[in-house]
Amino acid sequence: xxxxxxxxxxxxxxxxTAVLVFIALYLPIFTLVAYSFNASQSVAVxxxxxxxxxxxxxxxxxxxxxxxxxxxxAVSAAVMSTAVATMAALGTTRRxxxxxxxxIYVMINQPLMVPEIVTAVSLLIFFGMIKQATGIQxxxxxxxxxxxxCIPFAYxxxxxxxxxxxxxxxxxxxxxxxxxxxxxxxxxxxLLLPGVIAGAMLAFVISLDDxxxxxxxxxxxxxxxxxxxLGQMRRQLTPEINAISSMLLALTVVLLTAFxxxxxxxx
Amino acid sequence: xxxxxKAQAAQSTRNGWLLSTPALVILTLFxxxxxxxxxxxxxxxPGQYGNVEWQFSLDGxxxxxxxxxxxxDTYGLADANVTIFWRSIRLSVLTTLLTFAVGFPTAWFIATxxxxxxxxxxxxxxxxxxxxxxxxxxxxNEVIRNEGLLxxxxxxxxxxxxxxxxxYTDTAVFIGMAYVYLPLMxxxxxxxxxxxxxxxxEAAYDLYASRMQVLRRVxxxxxxxxxxxxxxLVFVPSLGAYVTPRVLGGGKxxxxxxxxxxxxxxxxxxxxxxxxxxxxxxxxxxxLLIYVKYANRDTAHGH
Amino acid sequence: MLxxxxxxxQYDQNQRERVTLSQTNAVEARNAVKAFGExxxxxxxxxxxxxxxxKGEFFTLLGPSGCGKTTLLRLIAGFEMPTSxxxxxxxxxxxxxxxxxxxxxxxxxxxxxFPHLTVAQNVGFGLQMQGRPAAEVxxxxxxxxxxxxxxxxxxxxxxxxxxxxxxxxxxxxxxxPQPKVLxxxxxxxxxxxxxxxxxxxxxxxxxTETGITFVFVTHDQEEALTMSDRVGVMSAGKLQQVGAPxxxxxxxxxxxxxxxxxxxxxxxxxxxxxxxxxxxxxxxxMPGLARSGPxxxxxxxxxxxxxDASEPGAxxxxxxxxxxxGTDTHCYLALQDGSELxxxxxxxxTGEVGxxxxxxxxxxxxxxxxxxxxx
Numbered sequence: 001x002x003x004x005x006x007x008x009x010x011x012x013x014x015x016x017t018a019v020l021v022f023i024a025l026y027l028p029i030f031t032l033v034a035y036s037f038n039a040s041q042s043v044a045v046x047x048x049x050x051x052x053x054x055x056x057x058x059x060x061x062x063x064x065x066x067x068x069x070x071x072x073x074a075v076s077a078a079v080m081s082t083a084v085a086t087m088a089a090l091g092t093t094r095r096x097x098x099x100x101x102x103x104i105y106v107m108i109n110q111p112l113m114v115p116e117i118v119t120a121v122s123l124l125i126f127f128g129m130i131k132q133a134t135g136i137q138x139x140x141x142x143x144x145x146x147x148x149x150c151i152p153f154a155y156x157x158x159x160x161x162x163x164x165x166x167x168x169x170x171x172x173x174x175x176x177x178x179x180x181x182x183x184x185x186x187x188x189x190x191l192l193l194p195g196v197i198a199g200a201m202l203a204f205v206i207s208l209d210d211x212x213x214x215x216x217x218x219x220x221x222x223x224x225x226x227x228x229x230l231g232q233m234r235r236q237l238t239p240e241i242n243a244i245s246s247m248l249l250a251l252t253v254v255l256l257t258a259f260x261x262x263x264x265x266x267x
Numbered sequence: 268x269x270x271x272x273k274a275q276a277a278q279s280t281r282n283g284w285l286l287s288t289p290a291l292v293i294l295t296l297f298x299x300x301x302x303x304x305x306x307x308x309x310x311x312x313p314g315q316y317g318n319v320e321w322q323f324s325l326d327g328x329x330x331x332x333x334x335x336x337x338x339x340d341t342y343g344l345a346d347a348n349v350t351i352f353w354r355s356i357r358l359s360v361l362t363t364l365l366t367f368a369v370g371f372p373t374a375w376f377i378a379t380x381x382x383x384x385x386x387x388x389x390x391x392x393x394x395x396x397x398x399x400x401x402x403x404x405x406x407x408n409e410v411i412r413n414e415g416l417l418x419x420x421x422x423x424x425x426x427x428x429x430x431x432x433x434x435y436t437d438t439a440v441f442i443g444m445a446y447v448y449l450p451l452m453x454x455x456x457x458x459x460x461x462x463x464x465x466x467x468x469e470a471a472y473d474l475y476a477s478r479m480q481v482l483r484r485v486x487x488x489x490x491x492x493x494x495x496x497x498x499x500l501v502f503v504p505s506l507g508a509y510v511t512p513r514v515l516g517g518g519k520x521x522x523x524x525x526x527x528x529x530x531x532x533x534x535x536x537x538x539x540x541x542x543x544x545x546x547x548x549x550x551x552x553x554x555l556l557i558y559v560k561y562a563n564r565d566t567a568h569g570h
Numbered sequence: 571m572l573x574x575x576x577x578x579x580q581y582d583q584n585q586r587e588r589v590t591l592s593q594t595n596a597v598e599a600r601n602a603v604k605a606f607g608e609x610x611x612x613x614x615x616x617x618x619x620x621x622x623x624x625k626g627e628f629f630t631l632l633g634p635s636g637c638g639k640t641t642l643l644r645l646i647a648g649f650e651m652p653t654s655x656x657x658x659x660x661x662x663x664x665x666x667x668x669x670x671x672x673x674x675x676x677x678x679x680x681x682x683x684f685p686h687l688t689v690a691q692n693v694g695f696g697l698q699m700q701g702r703p704a705a706e707v708x709x710x711x712x713x714x715x716x717x718x719x720x721x722x723x724x725x726x727x728x729x730x731x732x733x734x735x736x737x738x739x740x741x742x743x744x745x746x747p748q749p750k751v752l753x754x755x756x757x758x759x760x761x762x763x764x765x766x767x768x769x770x771x772x773x774x775x776x777x778t779e780t781g782i783t784f785v786f787v788t789h790d791q792e793e794a795l796t797m798s799d800r801v802g803v804m805s806a807g808k809l810q811q812v813g814a815p816x817x818x819x820x821x822x823x824x825x826x827x828x829x830x831x832x833x834x835x836x837x838x839x840x841x842x843x844x845x846x847x848x849x850x851x852x853x854x855x856m857p858g859l860a861r862s863g864p865x866x867x868x869x870x871x872x873x874x875x876x877x878d879a880s881e882p883g884a885x886x887x888x889x890x891x892x893x894x895x896g897t898d899t900h901c902y903l904a905l906q907d908g909s910e911l912x913x914x915x916x917x918x919x920t921g922e923v924g925x926x927x928x929x930x931x932x933x934x935x936x937x938x939x940x941x942x943x944x945x
Contacts, residue, residue, distance in 0.1 A: 008465060008468040008469050009379040009465055009468060010379075011372070011375065011482060012478060013372065014372035014375050014376055015372075015376055017376075018372050018373040018375070018376030018377070019376075020369075021372070022391060024446070025392075025395055025446075025449065026395075027410065027416075028406035028407050028409060028446070029403070029406050031409045031410060032402070032405065032406040035409065045414075080293070081293075085290060087286045087289055087290065088287045088289075088290040088291075090286050091282065091283040091284065091285065091286025091287040092283060092286075095280075095282070095283055096276065096279060098280040098284075099280065100284065101283065104283075104284075104287045104291065107290075107294050107295070107299065108287075108290060108294065110294060110298050111298050114298070114302070114548060114551070115503070115504070115506070115524070115547055115551055116504075116507065116509065117507050117509045117524040117527055117528070117544070117547070118302070118527075118544040118545075118548050119298065119301075120509075121305060121527055121540060121541070121544050122302050122304060122305045122544070123301050124531060125301065125305060125308055125537070125541070126300070126301035126304050128318070129304070144293070144296070145297055147293055147297070148293050148294055148297035148298045151290055151293065151294060155290075166680065166682065168678050169682050169684060169685075171669070171682065172678060172682035173684075173695070173699070174648075174668070174669040175647055175648075175649075175669050175670070175674075175675055175744075176675065176699055176743070176744075176747065177670045177671075177696050177699040177700045177747065178670055178695075178699040179670055179699075182699055186695075187684060191685070191686055205397055209397075209400065209401075211399075211400065211401050212509050212510060212524075216531075226399060226401050229401055229402075229405070230401060230510070230514075233514055241405065245399075245405060245406075248402060249398060249399075249402060252394070252398050252399065253394060256390075256393065256394060260390060260393075269651065269654060271651045271666055272651055275651070
């Protein structure tokens with residue numbers, strides 16, 4: 001008789017399901033990447049390996065333009081949201097619970113709780129009013145909109161870092177004659193830095209990925225890479241979209257890997 | 268408290284507020300404040316070329332489910348709207364169920380890996396989570412469209428003789444949402460299972476429980492907070508989905524999100540769009556409140 | 571010896587003062603009160619504590635967790651402000667001075683070494699914050715590292731050090747700015763037994779070499795007894811007794827001090843002139859005892875001797891249980907009134923103390939060993 005070792009943690013069919021899930025999760029992504037190397041004009045037929053679509057995307061002025069705009073927005077939004085999120089995290093952690101703290105938490109996490117489409121619509125109306133009243137146009141609207149919804153993403157890792165930080169380190173610094181500013185400069189900030197970088201990276205990725213809010217807030221000619229791609233998907237699909245997607249995907253993976261390396265070692 | 272202690276506490280509170288102020292200003296201006304304007308807009312009359320007329324009207328709210336008959340001015344149920352609501356709710360529930368059905372075994376699988384490889388499996392779940400939603404939706408498009416991977420494969424195998432039209436159907440939207448939101452189910456489930464004490468399984472088996480009984484009577488009740496968290500995290504964005512139904516539903520299989528979009532575009536009915544947005548917000552908030560209630564009750568019992 | 575009913579701290583001053591009055595104290599707490607929380611929920615971690623710590627002494631605050639010893643230390647360091655009362659350093663009121671302005675340094679229980687700095691940078695941190703010239707920082711850091719024998723570790727990260735080495739870095743860091751008082755908050759509690767013993771000797775050496783006043787907080791009575799010049803025993807936010815280790819051990823003022831430091835027996839008795847009559851009727855001679863009424867007598871197990879049951883004047887007892895501890899054997903006895911008494915007997919070479927359960931024996935106390943304690 002065949003004996004199978006009894007493992008308590010094993011449940012029937014679970015491993016098979018999990019493996020299938022991982023395949024299902026990655027197969028479409030691999031397909032997408034694979035077709036970006038397709039020499040054929042259509043996304044449907046495999047016509048041999050080629051880097052043409054990358055070259056084409058690279059030389060496409062609209063793509064270049066949208067990419068630059070995406071990067072400008074993402075960097076600005078990440079810097080802004082990380083700066084204010086760092087301050088807010090310093091304000092809301094490591095002190096006795098104070099009146100209004102819950103209110104601040106709710107405010108900061110608000111963008112996580114409201115469906116994107118609702119925020120998008122509300123900003124469309126609000127910015128429409130401002131534009132009508134002042135006549136001011138420009139990319140600033142998109143940047144501020146992104147900065148706002150990036151705040152909770154920047155805030156969470158910074159706060160986690162602060163909460164994991166040993167308070168006695170700052171007490172020790174005070175004991176060793178450091179003034180409050182010196183404590184911040186020589187102890188708090190260096191220890192917080194990985195959290196700040198992680199927060200900025202998350203904010204950057206979130207801003208770079210946004211479609212819905214940008215789609216509603218942008219004016220004509222202010223396409224970001226995702227809204228450009230969304231627009232293209234209504235038209236004839238060519239593997240150029242796959243090439244752009246693959247490059248964006250690669251950027252995300254690189255940033256994520258860096259993020260995990262930064263947050264994993266918490267000492 | 269002595270005066271000095273009081274002064275110190277007051278200073279701490281003041282600093283807390285001061286440091287939070289810049290974030291609060293940005294959020295008030297670009298997140299919370301505009302929602303108030305939406306609320307106001309929902310009570311106005313639509314402008315002829317979009318935007319609004321500054322005149323009080325309940326038509327926006329009425330228009331969510333009812334439509335005015337052109338001839339006798341009576342209100343009747345708007346079938347198209349009902350269809351959209353029903354589709355949104357049905358697809359969101361189905362998405363939640365499917366992601367749970369496949370997400371739970373996946374989370375369990377990750378949580379029971381040796382510590383070293385666990386981080387890698389978890390990372391593999393996280394990558395899609397942070398990947399652009401549009402790209403992932405497009406990736407699904409690559410698989411299910413008529414000339415896509417799935418149909419090509421089935422044709423080659425001789426299972427079907429003509430491609431199945433999946434794209435631009437409810438099923439396509441459903442598959443797409445399950446695909447893009449799956450990590451949101453797996454991650455909280457993993458967190459709950461990771462905290463689960465595997466010794467309890469030994470205890471249960473020791474007390475004559477079968478595998479099914481262990482699953483139903485021990486594992487599921489204990490990881491329930493994770494199940495609720497995952498369900499909320501999937502259900503909420505599914506209900507408000509915009510990109511996935513737009514790309515995979517082809518503009519025909521609309522969900523609430525696309526319906527809202529329509530009011531601000533061709534529909535030219537901003538008040539209705541505003542009212543729909545608030546309705547969506549209320550449903551989502553209700554779901555979140557249920558979650559908070561459950562989560563609090565659980566911590567009150569558990570620890 | 572009769573003990574007058576006076577507060578412990580005051581008693582200490584009146585009876586045991588060996589220092590001339592002209593010398594100022596290194597640290598002094600006057601009527602320090604520290605309450606946490608507000609209104610009905612407020613808890614007094616320190617309840618009117620006054621203590622004087624002399625210059626150059628190794629002073630230990632000893633007590634169980636939650637007795638207020640760490641709170642008192644934090645008041646001296648400036649990490650907390652008292653609800654009322656005063657803290658003096660060198661006779662100067664420093665009650666509300668922030669910690670970075672006090673010439674007092676702390677060795678933290680968790681060491682609190684800066685993880686982003688090297689060993690040398692940690693040690694030099696205080697001097698740097700004071701804005702001392704780089705050359706001086708470098709020189710002092712080197713000297714301090716030599717003092718704690720960690721010269722070779724100067725450029726390591728603190729996470730690469732063992733627990734004992736981290737402890738030394740923490741010490742060097744706190745000593746580097748040459749504080750007037752060094753505060754040590756249970757610094758040895760994270761170390762294993764062997765390392766702890768080594769560090770006890772090391773600490774004592776450092777204190778002697780530097781001549782700095784040490785205020786040491788611990789819940790370990792053995793640590794307190796072996797290292798300190800004087801010990802302050804705390805319980806429930808109050809200072810129970812202050813004195814040299816020997817005095818604290820041999821003449822505890824109350825039941826708490828007697829039982830917290832070492833093991834002891836308590837017997838209820840009635841005071842008579844020159845003696846205490848136990849509940850069994852047996853009389854324990856206590857020359858100089860001049861009070862009457864019910865009292866509690868305490869006697870350490872090692873001061874209890876077993877004699878022949880027939881010996882005149884011996885207290886009759888029955889052997890209940892014998893527990894072998896290696897170097898000695900604990901003999902649990904029952905007196906005639908049912909009260910219990912423990913005797914600690916040195917184990918003979920064979921390990922057999924020659925007693926049997928149920929055996930009738932006589933009990934005698936070493937003269938002068940029995941003390942009256944307040945409840």
